[in-house]
Amino acid sequence: MRIAGIDLEVHDQGKGEPLLFLHSAQGFDSRHEISTMLAARRRLVAPSHPGFGKSSLPDWLDSADDVAYVYLELMDALKLPTADLVGCSIGGWIAAEMASKAPERFRKLVLVGPVGVKTGPLDKLDIPDIFAMPQDKVDELLFADPAKMKMDPSKMTDDEIAVRVRNRETLALLAWEPWMHNPKLRHRLQRAAMPVLLMRGEKDGLVSGAYLERYAQLFPHANIRTIAGAGHAPQAEQPKAFAEALFAFLEAK
Amino acid sequence: MRAWHFSENAYPYLPPAETYPSIRVTLPNRVYDPEKGAELYDRFIDEWLIAEDEGVEIMLNEHHQTATCVDPAAPIMLGALARLTKKARLLILGNPIANRRQPVRVAEEMALVDVMSRGRVEAGFVRGVPYEIAPANSNPVRMNERHWEALDLIVKAWTTHDGPFTHEGRFFHHRNVNIWPRPWQQPHPPIWISTTSPSGANAVGARGYIQATFLTGFEGTKQIYDAYRKGWREAGRGEQVPIDRLAYAALVYTHKDKNKALEGADKLLWYVRSNKVPPYFSNPPGYVPVAANVKMLRGAEHPLSAFAKSASVESAIAGGFMFAGTPDEVLAQIQKHYSQTGGWGHLLIMGQAGFLEHEETVEGIRAFAREVYPRLKDLYPDSAASGADARKAKSA
Numbered sequence: 001m002r003i004a005g006i007d008l009e010v011h012d013q014g015k016g017e018p019l020l021f022l023h024s025a026q027g028f029d030s031r032h033e034i035s036t037m038l039a040a041r042r043r044l045v046a047p048s049h050p051g052f053g054k055s056s057l058p059d060w061l062d063s064a065d066d067v068a069y070v071y072l073e074l075m076d077a078l079k080l081p082t083a084d085l086v087g088c089s090i091g092g093w094i095a096a097e098m099a100s101k102a103p104e105r106f107r108k109l110v111l112v113g114p115v116g117v118k119t120g121p122l123d124k125l126d127i128p129d130i131f132a133m134p135q136d137k138v139d140e141l142l143f144a145d146p147a148k149m150k151m152d153p154s155k156m157t158d159d160e161i162a163v164r165v166r167n168r169e170t171l172a173l174l175a176w177e178p179w180m181h182n183p184k185l186r187h188r189l190q191r192a193a194m195p196v197l198l199m200r201g202e203k204d205g206l207v208s209g210a211y212l213e214r215y216a217q218l219f220p221h222a223n224i225r226t227i228a229g230a231g232h233a234p235q236a237e238q239p240k241a242f243a244e245a246l247f248a249f250l251e252a253k
Numbered sequence: 254m255r256a257w258h259f260s261e262n263a264y265p266y267l268p269p270a271e272t273y274p275s276i277r278v279t280l281p282n283r284v285y286d287p288e289k290g291a292e293l294y295d296r297f298i299d300e301w302l303i304a305e306d307e308g309v310e311i312m313l314n315e316h317h318q319t320a321t322c323v324d325p326a327a328p329i330m331l332g333a334l335a336r337l338t339k340k341a342r343l344l345i346l347g348n349p350i351a352n353r354r355q356p357v358r359v360a361e362e363m364a365l366v367d368v369m370s371r372g373r374v375e376a377g378f379v380r381g382v383p384y385e386i387a388p389a390n391s392n393p394v395r396m397n398e399r400h401w402e403a404l405d406l407i408v409k410a411w412t413t414h415d416g417p418f419t420h421e422g423r424f425f426h427h428r429n430v431n432i433w434p435r436p437w438q439q440p441h442p443p444i445w446i447s448t449t450s451p452s453g454a455n456a457v458g459a460r461g462y463i464q465a466t467f468l469t470g471f472e473g474t475k476q477i478y479d480a481y482r483k484g485w486r487e488a489g490r491g492e493q494v495p496i497d498r499l500a501y502a503a504l505v506y507t508h509k510d511k512n513k514a515l516e517g518a519d520k521l522l523w524y525v526r527s528n529k530v531p532p533y534f535s536n537p538p539g540y541v542p543v544a545a546n547v548k549m550l551r552g553a554e555h556p557l558s559a560f561a562k563s564a565s566v567e568s569a570i571a572g573g574f575m576f577a578g579t580p581d582e583v584l585a586q587i588q589k590h591y592s593q594t595g596g597w598g599h600l601l602i603m604g605q606a607g608f609l610e611h612e613e614t615v616e617g618i619r620a621f622a623r624e625v626y627p628r629l630k631d632l633y634p635d636s637a638a639s640g641a642d643a644r645k646a647k648s649a
Contacts, residue, residue: 059398059423062395131387131533131537131538132278132279132387132533132534133533134531134532134533135532135533153550153551158547158551161547161550161551162543162544162547165538165543165546165547165550166543168538169394169538169539169543170394171538172392172393172394172537172538172539173392173394173395173539176390176392176393176394177390177392
């Protein structure tokens with residue numbers, strides 16, 4: 001789809017109430033279990049962020065804030081006045097930005113291992129610097145079971161590797177400075193008064209439990225749910241438990 | 254042909270390399286002793302002054318948070334050299350303008366030293382090696398775009414003399430640019446750019462700036478120069494590319510005693526052997542193109558990293574990274590590199606490293622300056638052209 005001058009890759013599958021799903025820095029893979037699970041119960045709308053997957057990256061775009069506006073425009077183009085909004089990691093940051101800008105368009109908001117705000121002291125990173133450590137160490141922070149979950153280039157095509165390399169590059173573009181956050185966002189989240197669920201894998205080495213609690217306090221109505229046996233990406237590592245927790249929240253009255 | 258003595262001002266008194274993961278970015282500065290450091294500054298400055306006495310020009314550079322180059326503010330060293338020297342050209346290669354937040358300040362620094370030295374500044378600009386990203390906290394994505402916008406802004410600041418101008422660019426914003434002093438040289442100091450990739454060289458050639466490349470051997474250098482010459486011609490700068498537009502930096506050690514030459518050359522390899530840097534600092538996201546990273550994830554290795562693993566004087570000479578030996582041998586090695594790459598007009602001599610002591614460094618400078626340099630000047634006058642057929646530039 002062409003949105004705001006960007007060729008946006010959008011995976012649109014299933015029927016029912018729309019669920020806008022914003023992927024993590026790893027990117028969105030429609031072949032993954034979680035995609036099927038979500039599309040079985042909802043109309044799953046999952047764009048690849050600009051500069052991720054097959055989506056183009058315009059010169060002017062360099063922040064999660066920019067992406068949030070692109071996605072509000074995507075909702076207009078898809079004629080979705082409202083939706084439930086789910087974002088993972090950097091997708092959670094984008095989702096929080098969207099909810100702060102247009103709270104009336106989101107019935108419920110789910111943030112999974114989200115980044116995007118600075119809550120701790122100035123001499124300690126809230127989110128560890130994944131660009132200043134060996135990949136093995138990053139994998140340990142990312143996954144409960146790194147051996148099973150980490151990227152294996154020998155099982156990927158050149159094209160698939162290229163997508164992952166480019167995803168990482170765009171993550172750097174969006175999150176480099178200020179590191180993994182928008183200083184303004186925490187002063188805007190009180191506008192997002194819908195029910196909010198913050199989820200976290202219990203072994204998440206990037207988003208700590210304390211960070212998530214401080215993040216939750218920025219919303220008027222937020223709860224926290226921990227997923228066992230998962231790291232930073234419970235949607236990939238424990239898709240069943242993730243989907244159960246997600247739908248329990250979305251379908252609660 | 255012009256030769257430049259280049260010293261990185263390294264601090265070599267380090268604990269064993271196996272005790273730290275990286276010589277750059279993270280090595281704690283408690284290892285650095287300011288007293289030893291002060292002695293080293295005196296010594297390296299003396300060596301530059303001796304190079305000047307021998308008729309060799311002066312080059313310096315800048316790196317950050319590293320023992321390999323303890324000159325994190327090269328314009329300050331440039332200012333000191335401007336007062337201590339009388340005739341040498343002063344090449345700073347260079348200002349890392351994609352990592353500096355205020356290009357106008359860089360324009361001011363260069364103009365100040367240009368005036369103080371009465372027009373001896375050669376102003377170089379570098380994108381910066383990848384491990385400069387972390388110390389600068391600079392976004393590695395879109396560095397090239399920042400680099401070129403910063404450079405264009407600097408040139409405009411140097412060449413605008415009728416009061417303030419405004420600049421509202423993609424990366425930099427100013428409403429009142431009107432630098433004092435303006436440069437001594439008109440319209441501005443010569444501009445140098447370093448690059449180690451053909452795509453970068455093409456853009457430099459199109460603009461006609463002086464292109465320098467570091468330790469890129471035979472084939473790598475040829476590709477970069479070819480790209481420069483192509484960019485030069487396509488921009489309508491003429492068929493002939495004067496050799497003074499191209500520079501090559503190599504490890505160079507000359508001594509009339511062959512054994513001493515090899516010994517000194519081996520010490521210079523400290524540059525290569527000590528540069529212990531983990532991949533997360535040497536390859537930040539976005540620094541190299543996606544396709545290059547795909548190859549690396551498939552196991553490909555950079556030619557210089559491959560070389561570093563088994564660095565020897567012999568292999569360094571064979572690879573075109575080093576010119577070392579007796580004056581005759583050094584001359585022959587340079588001639589070979591010159592002819593295989595199409596020719597260049599500046600030799601940037603990496604002439605001091607690690608534990609190459611003062612006396613040894615000076616002997617190397619003198620042997621080169623007295624026995625090799627005059628013959629190089631005869632062989633390759635500045636009027637020569639760079640390119641396969643080495644046509645005379647002036648006859649065009």
